[in-house]
Amino acid sequence: MDIDLPIALILGQDGIINGAIYALLALAILLVFTVTRVLMIPQGEFVAFGALTMAALQAGQPARLVWLLAALAVAEAIADLIVLRTRRQGAQVTFSALLVKLAYPFVLAALLYNLPTATLPMPVQAMFTLAIIVPMGPQIYRLFFQPIASAPSLILLIAAIAVDVSLVGVSLFVFGPESASTAPFSEASFEFGSVNVSSQALWVVGSALALIVALWLFFSHTLHGKALRAAAVNRTGATLMGISPVFAGKASFLLATLLGALSGILIAPITPISFDSGFVISLKGFVGAIIGGLISYPLAAAGALAVGLIEAFAAFWASSYKEVIVFTLIIPFLLWRSLTRHTLEEEE
């Protein structure tokens, strides 16, 4: 099939939009992996959660996902109480903090069930969506990964798969099997030469860029960001500075869920999302992260962008092989990595 300039531009636009989302996911996956050694398979589920929760709020349905948050909060409170009783971990948990954590989802649920969510301004809907989803990250780390934090990577991977499968199940139960999309942030669109660019496309790319800059500032200019990097670079060293692995693990999961949910909110007006869309989306983030060797943030972001572009063009030339082409990408990169790999010089 022949390709002319306008088509190439349209495909390029699609590719960049999806690539920007994959880049955010790749960064989240990389962050979680370097800090906790967990491969964040459930990353895509937070994208689906974000998109579907936003859609539910706009349809005026109560966001039933808040009950998952409540269930996790109750489970976490029970786990914390057990720790409090045995005082095994220096008892950093206090009763008042525990009560606040426990009350939060129920207050949120009361709000969601009583407010006319469909008529709220879109930024407020987005805030509610984030308020439901983002706290799940630290909860999931606390419940499923903190107890096995020092287990072999394979065990962590299996746990990640189990969490992912469970979340997909919850997603089907909460949101049903239909896919949904949301209203665009604004209806405007712009003409660039012969190409029509929707404002949502600009929103996606602009927000992704802003988030990447914000992440860079966080990691290079704030003490907490540096502490997270330190925990990824040298766990023992970080522990000795009082940067506890628990803090680092929860913080990285928090950032990952934030990036996931935001991606979902951004992409929902463009791509219909259903309960099972998350896995494939996060796999594409993975391809990006693997291109970055699971080490380099800029390479991972660039790799994810390339995944988006290749996917768009593959969809045009050989749409039935789209996914095959994208995932086959991993092989040459893994080969190249295995040939050029240099192990970092560690102290003796």
Next chain:
Amino acid sequence: MNASEEKLLEVRNLHVAYGKVEALQGVSLAIAKGRMGQIVTVIGPNGAGKTTLLSAIMGLLPSRGEIFFAGELEPVPEVGRMVRRGMNLVPEKRELFAEMSVEDNLILGAFQRYRQGYRDHDRSLREVFALFPRLLERRRQRAGTLSGGERQMVAIGRALMAQPTLLMLDEPSLGLAPLVVREIFRIIVELRKRGVSILLVEQNARAALQVADYAYVIETGGIVMEGQAENLRNDPRVIEAYLGLGQHQEKLA
């Protein structure tokens, strides 16, 4: 007897086991509290349990026994809490953040103080640079590219950023050139003047006994001898086993 007021650190009957192997079998030691810091050294051969002892006090390893720090019993020592209360460990392997700059490594030493609400890390940083002018020159350099001596300086400087009252040093002279070793020991003495107490674990017994006020000898998980450092320095058993009369080779890792 309860936690004695005049002790900065008191360890009583500490046991640590790796599986069925008892690495520490009832170790007791103390560091007096004074206007000046105290240097207490623990010497002994490889595998005697020196590193295990420091790790257990710091809360990196589970242990049985009693650990009092600054007059309080620590039933379950936890690293973050120990750092907040003024204890800091510079481990044998330094454990620097190799891919981060010297300055970022140092700043992270103040992480717990920052979380407690102190905002004095700039002053602490200036003090560390005054103590180690070399690090000021290298502040933008990645820690992984430094020489062994400079890495040890970063490790000690990073620990000092937490403003500790007790600094535990695990083999600070290991693998360093004699000139650098002298520099490190000069710093240790300087720190004592500033009121920092030091628990120094060393295989280089000669250098350690030179600077220490009090010393313990540990062998196969138990304290076998203790006393004023100068007495131990002149004790024939110590001379024979650790100071190796006429043998001027310092020691190899």
